[in-house]
Amino acid sequence: MKEYELVIIGGGPAGLAAAVAAFDAGIKDILILERDHSLGGILNQCIHNGFGLHTFKEELTGPEYAARFTDQVLERGIEYKLNTMVMDISPEKMVCAMNSEDGMFMIPAKAVILAMGCRERSRGALNIPGYRPAGIFSAGTAQRLVNMEGQMPGKRVVILGSGDIGLIMARRMTLEGAKVLVVAELMPYSGGLKRNIVQCLDDFDIPLKLSHTVTDIEGRERVEAVTIAKVGADRRPIPGTEIRYECDTLLLSCGLIPENELSQNIGVELSPVTSGPIVNDGLETNIPGVFACGNVLHVHDLVDYVSEEAAAAGRNAASFIQNGESTESDKIELCPEGGVRYTVPVYLRPGKMNDTVTVRFRVGEVFKNSSIVTYFDDDEVMRRKKQIMAPGEMEQVILKKSDILAKPGMKKITIRVEEG
């Protein structure tokens, strides 16, 4: 099989934006490998609006947002293969992929961008007790059934988890004729956008029960009832608070997990917090020339940030192909502290970094009237007041190369949430 300078694993929003940016940075020899039958990834089933406000300054639906990037890929004549599954990638960046036309084939690549996205946490991973009948779906599976197949997976629905997909599906199922009885959320706050709570639940009088979880699923063949109960501070159900809902469907919207099984095969180191690769300022993993972006790197709140991050990964991969491996050994570690759960990237290469680097992160709980404070070693260098920060939304700090070079010998950069 032919060699490519850049192979991109995944043709969703991350892969497409990375391809376009790498092409525009001068790399013409690119191949995108996509497992589904069209480019665009999960956006194709996200038919609701609300995408692209940052990128295009207008409100698009998922398929429209995807089409904007697909069009850019097509205009540039970037090669792609659909219905193609990547089976393995070696540390030498030999990509092994398969489809029904070409069979199994090997593609040597100079650089690889990982853009495989994420999967939903399943019922099993949530340890929800009860029977295992038909009628238990992850919200995304229900979304695919309704929006892509035009098939209704339920009539009377209980939803666990108030992530955005769960909220969106509450409205979607309602508009298609189902009755959504309740949305239960384990945490004392919702991980979803306020806008979605109002427009997907309040608009349709669907109750949201915070600090609640599912304690039983009944039904031998199809779901017949779901019991939810209030949880205490330890997130364990409080006996006596159970409410039983007769229903035929339970949708789960309980978090997303980056799909890094391929990455692990290459030997990419993963962060235990994000389950995504540990990357430097260039979004490059510990394997030189292997980059990561989008939800495989860390789960994003808005696709606009996926596109932005992926474009950076594309440019950096282009630069790697053009300039070769970075030999610099200096590293500055980024340390999340005091409410900051993680940072992407995890470390900076002061000599190699771009003029600015966007550090993205999430906080671990809701913070009001607090500040994001950045320290270079022990010196405070930046303080930005935030009226509100919530775990459902990504935050960012932009670091300037000039500031960092002005402080030679720096060991670490700390980002923390502080009161006031």
Next chain:
Amino acid sequence: MDKRNLTCIGCPMGCQLTVTLEDGKVMEVTGNTCKRGETYAIDEVTNPTRIVTSTVKVSGGNEAMVSVKTGSVIPKNKIFECASALKGVEVKAPVKIGDVIVPNVCDTGVDIIATKNVIAIG
């Protein structure tokens, strides 16, 4: 005097707004912590609108369904009417983003337009 309670959607704060109305006119908005909250509250009580998105069947294409939306906002109280207007609608591939699927849906003056390209096959 009429009081309406709303949750502001401007940011994750989700301020609990109270709007005081008299004869349909907004007298006061309280609970907001910024100007956006007031604007949202006034719009939401005087002329609440939404974009509606859905899908319709498509025949002869590389997809079974094509996603659609209202070309602009429609009154909130027409959401269900609009959704049912799409019942039984079926289009033929090819479909291009922006194609009008149902003109002037429910007499809102707004068209239902396609939001996905569907290629004709076979």
Next chain:
Amino acid sequence: MFDVVVIGAGVTGCAIARELSAYDINVCVLERGEDLCSGTSKANSAIVHAGFDAKCGSKKALYNVRGSVMMEKLCKDLDVPYKRNGSLVTCSKDQDRSVLRDLLKQGEENGVEGLRIVEKDELKEIEPNLSDDIECALLAETGAIICPFHLTYALGENAAANGAHFRLNTEVTGVAKEGDHFVIDIKDAPSVETKIVVNAAGVYADDIHNMVSKNKLHIVARKGQYFLLDKTVGNYVTHTVFQLPGKMGKGVLMTPTVHGNILVGPNAEDIEDKEGTNTTLSGMDYLTKTISLSIANPPLKNVITSFAGLRAHEDGEDFVIGEATDAEGFFDAAGIESPGLSSAPAIGEDIAKMVAEKLGASLKTDFVPTRKGILNPAELSFEERNKLIKEKPEYGQIICRCESISEGEILDAIHRPLGARSLDGVKRRTRAGMGRCQSGFCSPKVMEILERELNMDYTAVTKNGGGSQIVYGENKQV
């Protein structure tokens, strides 16, 4: 009129049917579920016990030891995944190691080979993730792991290939002796007549037995809950690690599976409801707490699913094998709880012999003892796999991304004898949907394949038959 009707297409029923199909007789298997392997056989520890657990002289000991010896060749003949990984019964510093010595002695008396006690130093070498409190263990070299689904399907398919009939979705509501034969009543279908009945009805075997015999059996459903862990921690242990039976019960085990996952469980809880396959918070808490007695830092955050199985526990504490004393021609394979999977080959052989003797039947000359399983492309070389895809392009299309299962494998599962008819049927045969996303991504695609291949309506596709439909109809129409 059939010569023999076997009630139940679990691993025991299928093993019996397969052995019966070697004789020149007319065999029919009746199964209540929509598929083989729908009850106890689908939810257990998936291990072949060495045979030291059961009391000397019991049927459990006899069949376990024989079954364990037969299993490797049987799996080879029937193309079933089997691995002799060895098992350990661990004993912690707070436990009585004399119990371990007793087990060793019992095993030796039962005729189990390859048993010895291993001390801490060696244990650390062979199983580094054991808890620090573990001082010694009984190693059984003949302990093995197996895929219970594949074994059941293989036995069933092989029986069918040799002429046995299978009727699925066929629930027996009555069995009565009429003269020299039996009449079996079926729910919503005509009765069936047969000379001989074999009762392999799992947790319902007492109900079936009691229809014809005054010597009543009583089976209680003993529920066992399990966690299945992701393949990323599939090497956490390599042996099947049991805990020492003691005052706190039998403890729970951790074992690798033949497919590379880790299984943790079971607890034991006697319940009234013979359909009570629900998991419970207390059961899962028990597993979480108990497994750490033998395993250091059990990686339970990698659980991909939990499930419960029901073991058919008979009051007499032993298997009930053989002809009912007061109902000539009615044979029991009842009370088949652990080590039932391990014992199935031997039980099958014995029951078939007894039945053949009764009928005066002789062995066929054209019995085919082997069967090919679903082709696993992952076992092919690069070139072989490409050749396969060229001939059958569907082997190039991955449907289940977590387990890398192609459309070709799913088509094979559907179109082979006694093929899959539901999502679970496809899952148990191919593993599509059994991985870490638990069918989130592939179920709509597998549904499409079932719809197309079986020419059924999308809404008629079920999880596992009956009323387990997945979708209700088109948008806006339900």
